[in-house]
Amino acid sequence: AEVKKIAVIAGDGIGPEVVAEAEKVLKRTEELFGYSFETEHALFGGIAIDQKGTPLPQETLDICQKADAVLLGAVGGPKWDNNPKELRPETGLLGIRKALGLFSNLRPAVVFDCLKDASTLKPEVLEGTDLIVVRELTGGIYFGEKYRRDTEHGQEAVDTCAYNVSEVERIVRQAFEIAQKRRKKLASVDKANVLETSRLWREVVNRIAPEYPDVELEHVLVDNCAMQLLRRPASFDVIVTENMFGDILSDEAAMLTGSIGMLSSASLGEGSFGLYEPVHGSAPDIAGQNLANPIATILSVALMFRMTFGYADAADAIERAVADVLNAGHRTGDIAVDKSKAIGTTAMGDLIVAAM
Amino acid sequence: AEVKKIAVIAGDGIGPEVVAEAEKVLKRTEELFGYSFETEHALFGGIAIDQKGTPLPQETLDICQKADAVLLGAVGGPKWDNNPKELRPETGLLGIRKALGLFSNLRPAVVFDCLKDASTLKPEVLEGTDLIVVRELTGGIYFGEKYRRDTEHGQEAVDTCAYNVSEVERIVRQAFEIAQKRRKKLASVDKANVLETSRLWREVVNRIAPEYPDVELEHVLVDNCAMQLLRRPASFDVIVTENMFGDILSDEAAMLTGSIGMLSSASLGEGSFGLYEPVHGSAPDIAGQNLANPIATILSVALMFRMTFGYADAADAIERAVADVLNAGHRTGDIAVDKSKAIGTTAMGDLIVAAM
Numbered sequence: 287a288e289v290k291k292i293a294v295i296a297g298d299g300i301g302p303e304v305v306a307e308a309e310k311v312l313k314r315t316e317e318l319f320g321y322s323f324e325t326e327h328a329l330f331g332g333i334a335i336d337q338k339g340t341p342l343p344q345e346t347l348d349i350c351q352k353a354d355a356v357l358l359g360a361v362g363g364p365k366w367d368n369n370p371k372e373l374r375p376e377t378g379l380l381g382i383r384k385a386l387g388l389f390s391n392l393r394p395a396v397v398f399d400c401l402k403d404a405s406t407l408k409p410e411v412l413e414g415t416d417l418i419v420v421r422e423l424t425g426g427i428y429f430g431e432k433y434r435r436d437t438e439h440g441q442e443a444v445d446t447c448a449y450n451v452s453e454v455e456r457i458v459r460q461a462f463e464i465a466q467k468r469r470k471k472l473a474s475v476d477k478a479n480v481l482e483t484s485r486l487w488r489e490v491v492n493r494i495a496p497e498y499p500d501v502e503l504e505h506v507l508v509d510n511c512a513m514q515l516l517r518r519p520a521s522f523d524v525i526v527t528e529n530m531f532g533d534i535l536s537d538e539a540a541m542l543t544g545s546i547g548m549l550s551s552a553s554l555g556e557g558s559f560g561l562y563e564p565v566h567g568s569a570p571d572i573a574g575q576n577l578a579n580p581i582a583t584i585l586s587v588a589l590m591f592r593m594t595f596g597y598a599d600a601a602d603a604i605e606r607a608v609a610d611v612l613n614a615g616h617r618t619g620d621i622a623v624d625k626s627k628a629i630g631t632t633a634m635g636d637l638i639v640a641a642m
Numbered sequence: 643a644e645v646k647k648i649a650v651i652a653g654d655g656i657g658p659e660v661v662a663e664a665e666k667v668l669k670r671t672e673e674l675f676g677y678s679f680e681t682e683h684a685l686f687g688g689i690a691i692d693q694k695g696t697p698l699p700q701e702t703l704d705i706c707q708k709a710d711a712v713l714l715g716a717v718g719g720p721k722w723d724n725n726p727k728e729l730r731p732e733t734g735l736l737g738i739r740k741a742l743g744l745f746s747n748l749r750p751a752v753v754f755d756c757l758k759d760a761s762t763l764k765p766e767v768l769e770g771t772d773l774i775v776v777r778e779l780t781g782g783i784y785f786g787e788k789y790r791r792d793t794e795h796g797q798e799a800v801d802t803c804a805y806n807v808s809e810v811e812r813i814v815r816q817a818f819e820i821a822q823k824r825r826k827k828l829a830s831v832d833k834a835n836v837l838e839t840s841r842l843w844r845e846v847v848n849r850i851a852p853e854y855p856d857v858e859l860e861h862v863l864v865d866n867c868a869m870q871l872l873r874r875p876a877s878f879d880v881i882v883t884e885n886m887f888g889d890i891l892s893d894e895a896a897m898l899t900g901s902i903g904m905l906s907s908a909s910l911g912e913g914s915f916g917l918y919e920p921v922h923g924s925a926p927d928i929a930g931q932n933l934a935n936p937i938a939t940i941l942s943v944a945l946m947f948r949m950t951f952g953y954a955d956a957a958d959a960i961e962r963a964v965a966d967v968l969n970a971g972h973r974t975g976d977i978a979v980d981k982s983k984a985i986g987t988t989a990m991g992d993l994i995v996a997a998m
């Protein structure tokens with residue numbers, strides 16, 4: 287089979303540990319399914335700041351651009367939190383999204399049966415929750431012009447939020463297509479009663495909706511969506527929204543599942559290229575102690591197989607292996623009810639590899 | 643006693659019904675405590691669009707400006723949803739906030755004991771939740787320049803988010819002062835890792851924090867706050883944030899209490915003047931049927947007494963009366979477990995008046 291190139295960015299905190307387990311899964315996939323992967327490691331985030339003086343070295347970008355997909359662990363940590371903007375891990379994150387043209391962030395929020403009780407929501411409310419937030423990732427207030435100026439009321443800071451028709455159209459079309467492959471419901475979230483960008487967003491959604499007649503569309507105001515996610519999470523299928531609203535709502539949606547340590551995400555551009563990463567952060571407090579849960583990163587590999595490589599068989603095998611290991615009662619500390627029986631990062635990775 | 647002038651804006655949907663009950667409470671307060679109120683009704687929102695051709699007639703603004711406080715029912719409804727911007731109820735809402743200088747919106751999110759089960763959160767998570775969101779109300783992306791322009795990628799829409807030092811300082815000081823009178827914890831919410839306005843916001847917060855050494859301050863990123871509200875709602879005391887984040891987070895916070903039909907809010911400017919209104923909307927589906935719950939509006943009167951007039955005795959009496967009526971088992975349809983025993987809007991108002 288064709289060799290697939292994967293850029294591996296371990297990053298900071300628990301990143302290297304969880305990525306190491308995901309790499310075991312890559313290796314096992316080669317043995318079991320005959321696929322071939324060529325991995326190349328790259329520096330990114332805090333570690334890149336420390337070693338190269340910038341969160342996103344050109345070399346890292348080159349490695350990603352030559353690859354078919356990127357696997358990312360996690361970036362950031364208190365060490366770099368007070369750095370000036372250009373020396374912060376987040377700046378690298380925004381830079382890599384833009385440079386790789388990753389305009390779409392998919393965050394599935396599903397409830398793992400064995401973790402139902404970990405949610406702060408009542409089980410009967412959560413029942414059947416299986417939604418995906420499609421977040422626009424390279425536009426809006428994240429990337430608009432930012433500046434300061436002096437005024438009679440002291441310094442003023444300005445952020446600019448802009449969207450053009452093409453930017454809205456490509457993400458909304460993708461969301462409609464995802465909905466067509468799922469339960470065929472799309473909630474488009476905006477603040478059209480206040481924002482001009484939201485009014486443009488809604489116009490575009492309404493103009494292209496007739497091309498997807500099998501998808502049931504609703505427009506939801508962002509404040510109302512923050513409420514409805516709590517009231518009726520199971521009623522959502524696909525939620526599409528702009529960058530800033532997506533940042534907030536995807537975190538709310540992830541948290542309400544109670545499964546945040548297990549959720550993976552994909553950032554996609556045109557074509558099949560994608561960047562895959564766990565939803566959780568770099569957890570510096572438990573880094574380097576073999577305590578982190580590698581499952582979200584391992585499931586990010588499954589997502590990569592499914593979405594970028596079309597390796598559904600291997601993706602299925604990984605997801606089934608994860609389910610089997612959990613059903614057999616194995617837990618890392620973050621998801622263990624009885625913490626004294628928790629297993630470590632490497633043990634969890636080994637069990638999943640063995641179960642494949 | 644001095645006569646207090648109250649501008650009464652019934653508005654749309656269930657607005658007139660709930661406001662009528664609140665006016666009974668005003669009258670009963672006069673009898674019981676010897677205070678005097680002079681109410682003047684004003685048209686606002688959809689009804690003003692229908693009768694005067696604008697959501698915020700100059701006459702309404704004049705009545706509010708001459709008053710000591712404003713009591714607002716609710717505005718909006720599907721009838722006006724597709725109107726052009728200047729003929730929409732929301733435009734009136736933004737206009738009245740700006741014209742009256744109401745830069746601060748206080749939204750207490752408390753759990754009513756008798757409604758604990760109405761929340762979708764587990765009771766043990768909700769236990770002790772009593773927080774208040776202090777939302778900046780006249781700045782940010784709501785009021786920045788908005789426009790469209792043509793680009794090679796189709797039309798582009800732009801919203802501008804701006805904050806100056808004075809705007810941030812006055813709302814943050816107010817939040818610190820509120821925290822001092824409560825559990826002395828303040829969470830300042832921003833997106834300082836991305837937005838310039840948030841970086842300015844955080845600088846101002848950090849500069850003035852030493853003046854409130856008794857208040858424990860934490861900075862929380864907005865996406866993380868959306869999660870933490872779900873995970874540890876009871877740990878929050880006062881949350882202060884900018885306009886757009888406040889819109890989203892205050893609705894999330896209100897919904898998680900399960901008591902949204904009971905929550906009141908205050909919008910304040912410099913001095914003691916304030917606009918008071920229920921958190922819930924105009925509920926056009928149940929309007930005119932004597933089904934609405936008047937409690938949030940009645941509690942808005944109590945909030946007005948406390949915050950604008952300093953009538954703590956009357957505010958206490960109202961809040962106690964509401965608690966007594968609920969404890970006696972009386973419920974409107976929205977909060978009734980057994981809907982067949984639900985009472986109507988006027989009956990609920992009468993019971994509360996009698997219990998004062």
Ligand SMILES: CC(C)[C@H](C(=O)O)[C@@H](O)C(=O)O
Pocket residue numbers: 376379380533835836865
């Ligand atoms: C770290 C931050 C810049 C980033 C974002 O806001 O996009 C993060 O919250 C995320 O959701 O990936």
Ligand SMILES: CC(C)[C@H](C(=O)O)[C@@H](O)C(=O)O
Pocket residue numbers: 479480509732735736889
């Ligand atoms: C109706 C709308 C303009 C308004 C807002 O976003 O401020 C509402 O959601 C609110 O919170 O009062």
